[in-house]
Amino acid sequence: MPAPCSSSYAGRSAVRHRAVLFLLSGLAFAAPATVSVCAQTLPATRTATADPYAAHIAEASQRFGIPQTWIVAVKRAESHDDVRAVSPAGALGLMQIMPGTWAELRTRYRLGHDPFDPRDNIIAGTAYLREMLDRYRTVPAMLAAYNAGPALYDEYLATGRSLPAETRAYVALLAPALGSAAPSDRPRTALQPPADWREAPLFVARDDNRRPADDRAAGHPSSGQQPSVPAQDDRAARSQPDTIFLTRREGDGPQ
Numbered sequence: 583m584p585a586p587c588s589s590s591y592a593g594r595s596a597v598r599h600r601a602v603l604f605l606l607s608g609l610a611f612a613a614p615a616t617v618s619v620c621a622q623t624l625p626a627t628r629t630a631t632a633d634p635y636a637a638h639i640a641e642a643s644q645r646f647g648i649p650q651t652w653i654v655a656v657k658r659a660e661s662h663d664d665v666r667a668v669s670p671a672g673a674l675g676l677m678q679i680m681p682g683t684w685a686e687l688r689t690r691y692r693l694g695h696d697p698f699d700p701r702d703n704i705i706a707g708t709a710y711l712r713e714m715l716d717r718y719r720t721v722p723a724m725l726a727a728y729n730a731g732p733a734l735y736d737e738y739l740a741t742g743r744s745l746p747a748e749t750r751a752y753v754a755l756l757a758p759a760l761g762s763a764a765p766s767d768r769p770r771t772a773l774q775p776p777a778d779w780r781e782a783p784l785f786v787a788r789d790d791n792r793r794p795a796d797d798r799a800a801g802h803p804s805s806g807q808q809p810s811v812p813a814q815d816d817r818a819a820r821s822q823p824d825t826i827f828l829t830r831r832e833g834d835g836p837q
Contacts, residue, residue: 677707
């Protein structure tokens with residue numbers, strides 16, 4: 583009876599045919615998923631691309647003791663990583679160094695003649711950050727002096743005159759990223775030296791409205807002089823006794 587055999591074979595063939603179609607359909611559904619995963623991993627690969635100036639940044643960081651993250655943050659804020667950047671004021675390169683400052687730094691650190699050279703510009707900018715940090719001792723002060731120049735920042739310390747709005751915004755943007763809170767925009771009152779050291783009070787009254795960051799910045803002016811003690815009020819001086827010992831009154835018992 584060949585017919586039953588043929589029918590059985592045909593049935594098995596139909597089953598196999600359906601199985602093959604099922605497997606093929608599964609592959610068809612699986613293929614887009616694989617492509618989707620690959621597409622999702624591509625942006626991560628692009629994000630992980632190293633900074634093209636990483637070697638120069640590492641060298642500058644090791645040479646001057648400035649964290650690499652600080653250098654990267656300043657570089658991006660200053661030039662947006664544009665090697666040929668020139669500001670309206672004339673600042674040059676990745677770290678936006680003024681021509682006069684560049685000339686001094688180039689001689690001091692034996693750099694090349696091209697201020698736009700990425701390595702030399704990063705080295706010079708990092709050296710300048712180090713100098714400003716050593717000079718003023720706080721991150722906000724370092725950033726303000728780097729952006730506005732030490733002469734203008736010294737004037738701010740001496741007179742309390744507000745820094746330019748651009749500099750205040752620059753410090754407010756970068757100081758938190760570098761690990762320090764931005765200073766208050768409130769002008770600082772200049773301290774007047776006493777006419778004679780003997781007129782100075784023994785203790786200095788502290789202004790409760792001053793922040794610790796202001797005290798630290800005022801304690802390290804660029805001239806290297808310590809802040810002076812304000813002169814004593816004449817009325818307070820007249821009211822004080824001429825001796826540091828208390829006068830004992832009659833009838834007082836032993837202290």
